[in-house]
Amino acid sequence: MENRRKLKNSIDEKVVVEYENNWFDVTSFIRVHPGGENILKNKNLKNIDFEFNSSNHSYAAKYLLNQYKLGRKVESDEGMEHLVDWNKPMLPQISKLGDDYIKWIHLPVDRPMRIFENDILELMFKSTWYMPLLFWIPVIIGIIINEMTQLNNILERNSIVFIQLMIGTCLWPILEYFIHRYIFHLDCRQFPSLKTFHFMIHGGHHKVPFDKHRLVLPPIPGAMTAICFYHFLKLLSFYNLISYPKLKMAGILIGYLYYDMTHYYIHFASPTSSYFYNLKRNHNRHHFVNQEKGYGVSNDLLNSLFSHKGLLNKLSYRIRWLKVW
Numbered sequence: 001m002e003n004r005r006k007l008k009n010s011i012d013e014k015v016v017v018e019y020e021n022n023w024f025d026v027t028s029f030i031r032v033h034p035g036g037e038n039i040l041k042n043k044n045l046k047n048i049d050f051e052f053n054s055s056n057h058s059y060a061a062k063y064l065l066n067q068y069k070l071g072r073k074v075e076s077d078e079g080m081e082h083l084v085d086w087n088k089p090m091l092p093q094i095s096k097l098g099d100d101y102i103k104w105i106h107l108p109v110d111r112p113m114r115i116f117e118n119d120i121l122e123l124m125f126k127s128t129w130y131m132p133l134l135f136w137i138p139v140i141i142g143i144i145i146n147e148m149t150q151l152n153n154i155l156e157r158n159s160i161v162f163i164q165l166m167i168g169t170c171l172w173p174i175l176e177y178f179i180h181r182y183i184f185h186l187d188c189r190q191f192p193s194l195k196t197f198h199f200m201i202h203g204g205h206h207k208v209p210f211d212k213h214r215l216v217l218p219p220i221p222g223a224m225t226a227i228c229f230y231h232f233l234k235l236l237s238f239y240n241l242i243s244y245p246k247l248k249m250a251g252i253l254i255g256y257l258y259y260d261m262t263h264y265y266i267h268f269a270s271p272t273s274s275y276f277y278n279l280k281r282n283h284n285r286h287h288f289v290n291q292e293k294g295y296g297v298s299n300d301l302l303n304s305l306f307s308h309k310g311l312l313n314k315l316s317y318r319i320r321w322l323k324v325w
Helices: 002-010 037-041 049-054 059-068 091-105 119-124 131-148 154-184 192-207 219-238 245-268 274-288 301-305
Strands: 016-019 022-025
Touching: 016 049, 022 059, 059 274, 091 192, 131 154, 131 219, 131 245, 154 192, 154 245, 154 301, 219 245, 245 274
Parallel strands: none
Antiparallel strands: 016 022
């Protein structure tokens, strides 16, 4: 009781909880807690052993909680974080993690991370949520206008443009699922030489899932990826396997923008519609419970088709998350 009184006197609108005889300051964590703000806010200065254990929290969740522990920390409290130096750029250190790499990236932390030593590269691989919109919308409009000028018949032109854009947009969910599953979640134990590449494109996001500057694809690496994919479509067109590769590419870019904005939204918003609410819950399970399910981020169709739904538990309450923009 005396400890509780001391804590209460030192707390100013903070949320501090007790778990397994240790105290944790989870004030900053409320903004990103996958289980919502309503649970933690009601547990200030209370013991959460029952709620935490009965909710079948994953090891990743327990690992994340340990970062907010009050009092002196010893090396064992840091889990696997002693394997790297967080005061230095992370990318040069990845190859040294060896077989621990996959386990390490799937143990999330809530802290800032620098990837590159070079300032320009570091800036290139960070982005605010609206930068892809500012970059890609003019590109998409430019492609459409350019292609429309190549078609003389107005009725034919409008139908062709609409159909090709729809084909490209509908292709995106398939690309999203398979890129996420087979490239973003490449098994680096079989391809150890690709660990650094994997960390740069997706592993880093799993390690620091609350970093709002690493949730959307920055324009420059995005443009490099799009150019490569467009040349693949152009090659298919050269062999008469597809038509109008530019319009299809514009449709794919529309689908990609929807994915990027959805990804940011379900990380940092409190969805009101059932569709996005369930997308957020599924994506949280992908990050913090089972990284081998829920590869479809902006839609749930292929998750269902390939039996990779998050298998969400039924709750007696509706989760309410803080909006963080």
